[in-house]
Amino acid sequence: xxxxxxxxxxxxxxxxxxxxxxxxxxxxxxxxxxxxxxxxxxxxxxxxxxxxxxxxxxxxxxxxxxxxxxxxxxxxxxxxxxxxxxxxxxxxxxxxxxxxxxxxxxxxxxxxxxxxxxxxxxxxxxxxxxxxxxxxxxxxxxxxxxxxxxxxxxxxxxxxxxxxxxxxxxxxxxxxxxxxxxxxxxxxxxxxxxxxxxxxxxxxxxxxxxxxxxxxxxxxxxxx
Numbered sequence: 001x002x003x004x005x006x007x008x009x010x011x012x013x014x015x016x017x018x019x020x021x022x023x024x025x026x027x028x029x030x031x032x033x034x035x036x037x038x039x040x041x042x043x044x045x046x047x048x049x050x051x052x053x054x055x056x057x058x059x060x061x062x063x064x065x066x067x068x069x070x071x072x073x074x075x076x077x078x079x080x081x082x083x084x085x086x087x088x089x090x091x092x093x094x095x096x097x098x099x100x101x102x103x104x105x106x107x108x109x110x111x112x113x114x115x116x117x118x119x120x121x122x123x124x125x126x127x128x129x130x131x132x133x134x135x136x137x138x139x140x141x142x143x144x145x146x147x148x149x150x151x152x153x154x155x156x157x158x159x160x161x162x163x164x165x166x167x168x169x170x171x172x173x174x175x176x177x178x179x180x181x182x183x184x185x186x187x188x189x190x191x192x193x194x195x196x197x198x199x200x201x202x203x204x205x206x207x208x209x210x211x212x213x214x215x216x217x218x219x220x221x222x223x224x
Contacts (some may be wrong), residue, residue: 019057047196088126091133132194152198
């Protein structure tokens with residue numbers, strides 16, 4: 001990696017985290033901590049408002065921003081693939097947002113990279129609507145706004161139950177979408193296939209941001 005590219009990467013990393021140590025930067029960029037210390041010093045003298053100190057961590061002063069970003073050919077390939085996955089598997093509304101995002105990126109890059117973006121041979125065949133995607137937008141808003149929801153659910157044995165849940169996250173498993181949630185009926189975390197949800201509705205209130213019932217807790221529960 002060129003030194004200029006590394007300095008840019010350090011700035012980007014510091015923008016995205018509250019506090020980052022030299023050791024974390026060194027591991028991420030595959031260089032020594034001594035190199036990171038020199039890079040931080042150079043960024044500071046060039047006017048980039050890096051705050052912090054060695055042994056504690058670094059961050060960028062709030063409000064600092066960079067000029068519009070450019071992308072490498074590989075980064076554009078990754079963006080194109082991600083947008084195509086969303087377009088094929090994320091439901092109609094997210095597909096429109098993904099296409100709009102690619103149009104904006106295409107307009108911002110130069111002609112050579114624009115051609116690379118438009119001809120990237122990373123394709124996601126669409127063999128029809130993925131079951132359950134009709135619920136994604138309502139569930140996405142419920143997750144974002146912490147809205148309690150209700151639905152009837154049919155399990156793998158065909159048994160039907162009514163659930164009131166706190167929606168925490170949506171997960172795509174290649175063929176099906178699932179909702180990770182805190183289930184009031186079971187008083188525990190549960191995962192629900194979107195193609196088995198019936199009569200989905202908002203329950204009319206927000207659920208609390210409660211310790212032990214957050215998305216991070218759900219992920220820890222899944223890996224326990």
